[in-house]
Amino acid sequence: MDSCQNCPILKKSIFYNQNSEDPIQYPHLKRQLSFKKGQNIFDQNTSPTGVYCIKKGDIKVMKTDGHGNDTIVRIANTGDIIGDDIILSQNEFKKSATAMTDAVLCYIDKTSFNHLINNKGVVVNLLKKTLNTLRKAEEHICSCHQKKVISRLSELLMDLKKKNGIRENAQWKIDLNLSREELAMLVGTAPETLIRSFAELKKLGIISGQKVIYINDEEALENMANSISYERNTLACPM
Amino acid sequence: MDSCQNCPILKKSIFYNQNSEDPIQYPHLKRQLSFKKGQNIFDQNTSPTGVYCIKKGDIKVMKTDGHGNDTIVRIANTGDIIGDDIILSQNEFKKSATAMTDAVLCYIDKTSFNHLINNKGVVVNLLKKTLNTLRKAEEHICSCHQKKVISRLSELLMDLKKKNGIRENAQWKIDLNLSREELAMLVGTAPETLIRSFAELKKLGIISGQKVIYINDEEALENMANSISYERNTLACPM
DNA sequence: CTTCAAGAATGACAATTGTCATTCTTGAAA
DNA sequence: TTTCAAGAATGACAATTGTCATTCTTGAAG
Numbered sequence: 097m098d099s100c101q102n103c104p105i106l107k108k109s110i111f112y113n114q115n116s117e118d119p120i121q122y123p124h125l126k127r128q129l130s131f132k133k134g135q136n137i138f139d140q141n142t143s144p145t146g147v148y149c150i151k152k153g154d155i156k157v158m159k160t161d162g163h164g165n166d167t168i169v170r171i172a173n174t175g176d177i178i179g180d181d182i183i184l185s186q187n188e189f190k191k192s193a194t195a196m197t198d199a200v201l202c203y204i205d206k207t208s209f210n211h212l213i214n215n216k217g218v219v220v221n222l223l224k225k226t227l228n229t230l231r232k233a234e235e236h237i238c239s240c241h242q243k244k245v246i247s248r249l250s251e252l253l254m255d256l257k258k259k260n261g262i263r264e265n266a267q268w269k270i271d272l273n274l275s276r277e278e279l280a281m282l283v284g285t286a287p288e289t290l291i292r293s294f295a296e297l298k299k300l301g302i303i304s305g306q307k308v309i310y311i312n313d314e315e316a317l318e319n320m321a322n323s324i325s326y327e328r329n330t331l332a333c334p335m
Numbered sequence: 336m337d338s339c340q341n342c343p344i345l346k347k348s349i350f351y352n353q354n355s356e357d358p359i360q361y362p363h364l365k366r367q368l369s370f371k372k373g374q375n376i377f378d379q380n381t382s383p384t385g386v387y388c389i390k391k392g393d394i395k396v397m398k399t400d401g402h403g404n405d406t407i408v409r410i411a412n413t414g415d416i417i418g419d420d421i422i423l424s425q426n427e428f429k430k431s432a433t434a435m436t437d438a439v440l441c442y443i444d445k446t447s448f449n450h451l452i453n454n455k456g457v458v459v460n461l462l463k464k465t466l467n468t469l470r471k472a473e474e475h476i477c478s479c480h481q482k483k484v485i486s487r488l489s490e491l492l493m494d495l496k497k498k499n500g501i502r503e504n505a506q507w508k509i510d511l512n513l514s515r516e517e518l519a520m521l522v523g524t525a526p527e528t529l530i531r532s533f534a535e536l537k538k539l540g541i542i543s544g545q546k547v548i549y550i551n552d553e554e555a556l557e558n559m560a561n562s563i564s565y566e567r568n569t570l571a572c573p574m
Numbered sequence: 575c576t577t578c579a580a581g582a583a584t585g586a587c588a589a590t591t592g593t594c595a596t597t598c599t600t601g602a603a604a
Numbered sequence: 605t606t607t608c609a610a611g612a613a614t615g616a617c618a619a620t621t622g623t624c625a626t627t628c629t630t631g632a633a634g
Binding site: 244245285286288289292306326 | 619620621622623624630
């Protein structure tokens with residue numbers, strides 16, 4: 097087993113503690129696991145016995161309603177923790193996780209994890225990460241409430257650009273490691289509707305490409321993400 | 336200033352610490368504030384200088400897109416903390432809070448709050464609260480993605496029942512302290528659509544009443560909340 | 575190269591939801 | 605009580621989105 101002290105992603109993880117007044121006990125019940133693209137990490141109906149710290153790869157966290165309707169709740173990356181809500185009552189755990197790329201995760205036993213969060217630095221790091229995730233979730237809720245599909249798709253593309261985008265001359269290149277169906281599950285719509293919004297953005301010249309896409313007009317995409325919501329004719333001056 | 340030790344809601348707050356190995360420092364830069372129903376606590380464009388612990392009352396946390404589209408992100412109650420995401424970068428604070436009932440909040444200065452979360456028990460309590468809020472937010476995201484308005488409204492009513500419902504014979508009585516517009520902002524739809532869904536539930540005999548409503552058929556409401564999502568004809572056996 | 579299957583795309587249509595106009599209710603103030 | 609304004613409700617219609625059927629692409633396996 098590698099020691100956590102030398103982990104290349106230590107600084108990105110919640111286990112990195114700048115001020116060493118309260119030195120971290122690294123997990124001793126840790127196991128490093130590898131997953132192939134598409135492989136399931138845990139599923140909605142099991143009670144997990146620990147948490148996972150992502151060393152490498154993209155993990156989709158999903159929820160299914162049993163009628164074949166899946167939602168991708170979020171995508172977790174290097175340094176993120178998944179399954180941490182076992183801290184709450186365990187039996188309400190109702191999410192699944194799947195590797196979207198080949199991935200390496202460190203499994204940390206529940207007891208060990210509970211011990212680790214006795215460390216001030218670690219809890220605070222985890223709290224910050226959680227608050228950040230919550231903020232993003234709340235922003236997504238607003239989008240769902242207020243915006244049309246094409247707008248939410250534009251938001252998603254801006255997000256992906258921020259995370260995985262590569263600048264190429266005047267364009268941004270994004271290698272979507274996502275099928276159209278997965279994009280639909282992120283945006284919250286049917287695959288067909290997503291495909292049509294996608295086509296619309298292409299027709300407008302804002303993006304191009306298929307699996308690898310290019311953002312040709314970043315400003316237009318930003319506008320699409322922000323301004324196209326349901327709107328009423330609010331009379332400026334009802335005089 | 337009242338001392339926190341004697342606060343009647345101490346046990347509901349994040350400042351309550353069972354194992355006293357690491358005794359809590361109660362906030363010393365605390366101010367108790369009263370708000371009237373409808374009064375604004377902080378708004379989206381200000382950078383708050385501290386957090387609020389709710390002693391009494393219901394607080395709606397909202398987000399506006401500037402085009403008159405508001406969303407109620409969540410309703411916070413006794414023992415909850417609002418504004419705690421000042422722990423993250425302050426300038427991204429983009430929510431407002433308004434009292435839905437007469438309310439009493441304790442304002443805690445940012446410096447003081449940062450000091451308080453040095454206490455293990457307090458951070459862990461806050462972390463648990465945040466994880467719980469996140470879980471609810473993620474569940475709401477799934478509902479938005481998968482369910483129709485009438486279904487989301489049913490979910491909301493079940494929630495309100497759980498929080499404020501009073502058993503009356505075979506029924507549940509809920510005093511909605513919410514206008515139809517507010518209900519719409521919670522469910523994520525237009526007021527007219529909400530009103531129609533409301534009417535539909537009444538027509539089905541599942542609920543009755545106006546501002547004070549009665550759940551006549553809890554099971555039917557539960558079913559409505561769970562089962563009515565968009566569904567495809569998944570062929571059972573395509574042989 | 576051909577075959578084939580899975581994903582992507584598109585057309586047609588229906589269901590849901592949003593928008594606007596109008597009317598009905600309700601409760602507070604005069 | 606009467607008046608009036610704000611919220612609630614409803615009708616009519618349009619826009620968006622979901623569903624199903626079908627076709628087109630693409631890439632892997634033989």
